[in-house]
Amino acid sequence: MNYMAAGGNVEQVYVLRLKPGTDLVHGIEEFAKNKGITHGVILSMLGTLQDGAFRNPRVDTTLPIVREYEGADQIDTYAFERPVEIIGGAGNIIPKEDSIEAHIHLIVSQDGAKTKAGHLWRGRIWTQAEIFIAKLSGLENVIRRHEHDTGLWQIQVDEK
Numbered sequence: 001m002n003y004m005a006a007g008g009n010v011e012q013v014y015v016l017r018l019k020p021g022t023d024l025v026h027g028i029e030e031f032a033k034n035k036g037i038t039h040g041v042i043l044s045m046l047g048t049l050q051d052g053a054f055r056n057p058r059v060d061t062t063l064p065i066v067r068e069y070e071g072a073d074q075i076d077t078y079a080f081e082r083p084v085e086i087i088g089g090a091g092n093i094i095p096k097e098d099s100i101e102a103h104i105h106l107i108v109s110q111d112g113a114k115t116k117a118g119h120l121w122r123g124r125i126w127t128q129a130e131i132f133i134a135k136l137s138g139l140e141n142v143i144r145r146h147e148h149d150t151g152l153w154q155i156q157v158d159e160k
Contacts, residue, residue, distance in 0.1 A: 004157040008039065008138035018129040023122060024049065028102040028131065032093050038100060039139040043132040045089030049108065052123030053079040054116060064151030070121045078116060083126045084108035087115070093133070096144040096153060103144075 014035065018027040032040060055068075058076045067074045091104035107117040141158040 004155070006139055006142050006157045008136045008142075011135045011137040013043070014133045014135065016129075016131040016133060018047070018125050018131065020050075020125050020127060022125045022129075024052070024106075024125060024129055025102050025104060025120060025122060027125070027129070028091075028093070028104070028133070029100055032100050032102065032133070035135070037093055037133065037135045038095055039136040039142060040093035041134045041136060042089065042091040042093070042102070042104065043134055045086055045091075045104075045106065045129065045131050047086045047129035047131075048126040049080075049084050049086060049123040049129075050126035051079075051081045052084075053077055053121040054106070054118030055121055056118040064149060066151050068152065077121070078118065080108075080110075080116065082110065084110045084116070086129065089120075089131075092155075094142060094144045094155060101144060101153075 016031050018024065053070050056076045061074055065074050070077050085108060087107050087109050089104060089106040091102055093100055093102050104120040106120045107115055109115050143156055144153045145156045147154040
């Protein structure tokens with residue numbers, strides 16, 4: 001089979017506003033922990049960042065990826081040290097080992113309407129971030145594990 005799948009339910013939707021200076025990823029993870037969200041989906045994200053960094057595959061990236069961190073030679077890191085507008089974002093919240101991880105992909109715009117996008121390593125809020133998060137239930141068998149074939153932490157569905 002070429003896929004893994006699990007079914008669950010939307011339990012509750014939250015509106016979250018993160019304040020200036022907060023790290024977007026850590027702010028979402030802290031909120032999720034405080035609300036008991038172990039499985040969730042980020043429905044919408046708008047706001048501004050004052051700085052941060054994205055990750056994207058390089059043209060010569062091969063699997064497995066064994067060096068996945070900001071600035072690693074197997075991936076492309078785009079760091080920015082200036083305000084940008086968040087024009088769209090998506091992600092999920094899934095357990096990873098003993099923690100809850102927010103996996104976020106973001107599109108931002110800067111002067112001249114130039115856009116940048118990718119997997120968000122880090123991003124510090126400039127004015128605010130407005131985030132809608134749906135808490136999911138019935139997905140206790142969905143977790144994030146390290147996968148040797150890709151070298152990455154991937155969603156896995158355990159048989160119930």
